[in-house]
Amino acid sequence: LAKGAGRGQWRRYEATLHAAVLQRLELRAALDRAAADQDFTLEYQPIVEMASGRTVGFEALVRWRHPALGLVPPDEFIDIAEETGLIEAIGDFVLRQAVGAASQWSKQNGAQQDGTQKDRAQPYVSVNVSARQFRSPGFVTKVRQELADAGLPPSALMLEITERLLLRDDEQVWHDLTCLREHGVRIAIDDFGTGFSSLSYLRQVPIDVLKIDKSFTATVASSARQQAIVDGIVRLAQTLQLDAVAEGIETAADRDLLCDLNCPYGQGFLYSKPLRLDDAVEWLRFENDATGAEIAAISSRP
Numbered sequence: 243l244a245k246g247a248g249r250g251q252w253r254r255y256e257a258t259l260h261a262a263v264l265q266r267l268e269l270r271a272a273l274d275r276a277a278a279d280q281d282f283t284l285e286y287q288p289i290v291e292m293a294s295g296r297t298v299g300f301e302a303l304v305r306w307r308h309p310a311l312g313l314v315p316p317d318e319f320i321d322i323a324e325e326t327g328l329i330e331a332i333g334d335f336v337l338r339q340a341v342g343a344a345s346q347w348s349k350q351n352g353a354q355q356d357g358t359q360k361d362r363a364q365p366y367v368s369v370n371v372s373a374r375q376f377r378s379p380g381f382v383t384k385v386r387q388e389l390a391d392a393g394l395p396p397s398a399l400m401l402e403i404t405e406r407l408l409l410r411d412d413e414q415v416w417h418d419l420t421c422l423r424e425h426g427v428r429i430a431i432d433d434f435g436t437g438f439s440s441l442s443y444l445r446q447v448p449i450d451v452l453k454i455d456k457s458f459t460a461t462v463a464s465s466a467r468q469q470a471i472v473d474g475i476v477r478l479a480q481t482l483q484l485d486a487v488a489e490g491i492e493t494a495a496d497r498d499l500l501c502d503l504n505c506p507y508g509q510g511f512l513y514s515k516p517l518r519l520d521d522a523v524e525w526l527r528f529e530n531d532a533t534g535a536e537i538a539a540i541s542s543r544p
C-alpha cells in the first residue's frame with residue numbers, strides 16, 4: 243500500500259482482500275462437491291499434421307460444469323485442485339473419459355474400413371497431467387489399467403507434463419516416466435519454453451514430444467527474432483528425435499511460417515476450437531470420408 247494512502251483506501255483494499263479470500267473459500271467448497279459428483283466434462287481439440295492437414299490426435303481439455311456459472315475453464319480451478327489434492331479425483335475422471343473417447347475413435351476407424359482399407363493410424367488422445375497427479379501413488383498402474391480395460395494400445399495415449407515436474411531431480415518421477423514409455427505411452431512436455439530455463443533435463447529425460455507454447459506461436463509472424471526462437475525449438479526437437487507440436491495456431495500466417503520452419507504438427511483455433519465428443523466424432527467421420535486433396539484444400543496452405 244502506497245505510503246500516505248488514506249484510511250479509506252486501506253479499507254477498500256481490505257474489503258477487496260476479504261472478498262477474494264471468501265471467493266476462494268467458496269470456490270474450494272464448490273470444487274469439493276464437484277469432484278465428488280464428477281461435474282466435469284472434456285472437450286477435444288484436434289492435433290493436425292501440418293503438411294497434410296490430417297488429424298493425428300486430440301488434446302483432452304477439462305471443463306467444470308458449474309450449475310450457476312456454466313462451463314468454467316481449467317485455468318480458474320486447476321491450481322486450487324492442485325493445492326487441495328482434488329486434482330487426483332479430477333485427474334482420474336479425466337483419464338477415464340479421455341481413454342473412453344480414444345476407444346470410441348478407434349472403433350469408428352475400424353468400422354470405416356469396409357472394403358476400402360484406409361491406411362490411417364488411430365487418433366491418439368493427449369491428456370494433461372499435473373505434477374501432483376503424476377506423483378500420486380499408483381498413477382502408472384492406473385494408466386495401464388485404464389488402457390487395458392478399454393482394450394487400447396498404449397500408443398493411443400499421450401500424457402502432457404510440464405517442465406515443473408522435471409525441475410526437482412526426482413528418482414521416482416524418472417522411473418515412472420521410463421515405465422510409461424517402455425509400456426508404449428508417449429510423453430510430451432507442455433508449454434515448452436515457458437518454464438525454467440535449464441535445458442539440462444533434455445539430455446536424457448524420457449520424453450517423445452515438445453509442445454511449443456502458444457506464446458511463441460502467437461508471435462512467430464511478428465519478427466525475425468521470434469522466428470529464430472521457434473526455428474531453434476523445432477531444430478532442437480529434430481536433433482533429439484522428438485516430435486514438435488505448435489499450440490495456439492490462430493492465423494494462416496502462423497501456420498505457413500510454422501510449415502516453413504518444418505514444424506510437423508500443430509493445433510489451434512485456425513484448425514478447430516476444442517470440440518465436444520460428438521463433434522470430435524463427426525470431425526473424424528468427415529475426414530475419413532474426405533480425400534487427401536479435399537482435406538488439404540481446407541486446412542493446408544492455399
Ligand code: C2E
Nearest residue numbers: 303304315316317320336370371372490491492510511512
Ligand atoms: P494447455 O495444456 O497448454 O492447453 C492449451 C490451451 O490453449 C487450452 O486452454 C486451449 O483451449 C487453448 N487454445 C487452443 N487453441 C488455441 C488458440 O488457437 N489460441 C489460444 N489463445 N488458445 C488456444 P484451456 O482448455 O482453457 O486449458 C488451459 C490449461 O488448463 C491447459 O493448457 C492445461 O494446462 C490445463 N488443463 C486443461 N485440462 C486439464 C486437465 O484435464 N488436467 C490438468 N491437470 N490440466 C488441464
Ligand code: MG
Nearest residue numbers: 301370402432
Ligand atoms: Mg496441454
Ligand code: MG
Nearest residue numbers: 432433453489
Ligand atoms: Mg500448452
Ligand code: MG
Nearest residue numbers: 404432433455
Ligand atoms: Mg498451459
